[in-house]
Amino acid sequence: MTVDERAHTLTQARSADRSWRWWWTLPIYPYGERRTMRTEVVPDTIWTFDQVQGIFHVIVPIRMTVVRLEGGGLFVYAPVAPTAECRQLVAELVLIHGDVKYIVLPTISGLEHKVFVAPFARAFPQAQVWVAPDQWSFPLNLPLSWLGLPRDRTYVLPPDSIHTPFGDCFDYAILDTIDLGPGQFAEVAFWHRQSRTLLLTDSIVSLPIVPPSIVQVAPYSLLFHARERSSDPIVDTYGNRLKGWHRICLFTFYFQPSVLKVRNWRQTWRESLTAPERTRENYFGLYPFDWQSQWQQRFTDLRGDGKLLVAPILQTLILNRAPQSTLAWVDRVAQWDFGQIISCHFDAPVAATPAQFRAAFDFLTPEAPPDLSLPAADVQLLRQIDRQLTWWRIIYPAQK
16 A cells, blocks of 8 residues: 555545534534544543534634543533544543543533534443433424433433532532523533532633634634635635634624625625635635724734633623523622633633633623623624514513
8 A cells, every 4th residue: 555545544534533424413514524622621630622613614612521520430511523533532531530421411502512412422321411401492392302312311400419429529500591582591500629620611701812723723714714805815824824713703702793894795706706716615705704904903802811701692682681690690600719711612721710700790780881892883783683683572671
C-alpha cells in the first residue's frame, strides 16, 4: 500500500468514526459528520467534550462535561452526539475511572441537548438517566419513553440532590419552569463540591477572543465570515480566523446586529457571479452581508474582557417572563462556593465568583442601570420579535 493509499484509508476511518447517522433529527451543520475534542479541565476529575453546531456557517461549540465520581464511575452532564469517536474518548476514561453511571439532561427546551440523550443512553446501557422536571415535546407532548429514553432507568430530578445517588458529590438548583405560552424553559445548575465547579447549560456564557479549538479544526466557517464581499477569496490566516469568529459571535447573540446591513437579493445574486468559487460549501457564492466600520468595537464591547453574559435572546424573550423566580434561582446558585463555570457553549472553563454570576442577572432588577454592552440598536430585532409575538398572543408578556 502506498503512502497516499494509507492516508486515504486513514481519512475514511476517521470519517466513519465521526459519522452521525441521526443528523436528520436536528438538521443543522455539521450534519452527518461531527468531530469531538476532549479536554481535561481538572486533572483526573473533569473533562469537556466539544463538538460544533450552526447554520449558514455561524457555528459555535456545544459541550458535554464528564466528572469522575469520588466512589468511582463517571457522571455525564448534557450529552453530545455519541459518535464512534466520542464513545471511544469516553471509553478511554471508563477504563481508568469506571463505567458511566449517570447521564443528566439539565434542560427542558434545548433541542440541541435533548436530541442526544436517548442515543447516548443506548451507547452506555448501564447508566441511569436523570432529566430536568417538566420535560415537553412539540408538536405533541409525548412520554419520555416514546422519545427514546429507556423506561426502566430514566428518572426525574427531585427538588433536592440528597435524594439522588450522586448527592454526595453534587448539589443542584432547578430553575422553576418558565411558561412561555407555546413552550417552556428551565435549567438545572450543578455544583461539583470537590473541584468547586459550576455546570450550566445555556443561562451563562463567556466569549473567548480566540476561536475555540474545536471551531478551528475545520476553519472554513471562520474564513467564510471574514470576507467583505463574495469576490473576496477564502484565505486561511490567523487574522481572518479571529475576524470570522468575532463576527460569528455578533451573529449568534443579535441575529442581525446594528453594524450589519443585509444586501437585497438582486445585488447578492449579481455579486455571487463574481465569487472565485461557487460551491455548495460557500452557498454558491451567496454572501449578503455588509459589515459597517464599527463592527469590531461592537464585539469588544459585547465581550467585555470575557465577562459573564446572559444571551440577549434569554434577556428579551425568556427570563424576563419570570424575573422573580429566576432571581431566586440565581441567589441559590450564588450561595455555592464555586471558582469556575463550565457552560455548554462558547468559552470553558471560565474563572468566576458567585458575585460575578449574580451580577450577570442584574438586568432583571428594576434598579439596575442599562447594560451599555448591549446597545438598544443591536437588540432592536429581538425586541421587535418580542413585541410581535406578544401582540399575536403567541408568548406571554414580560413581567415587571
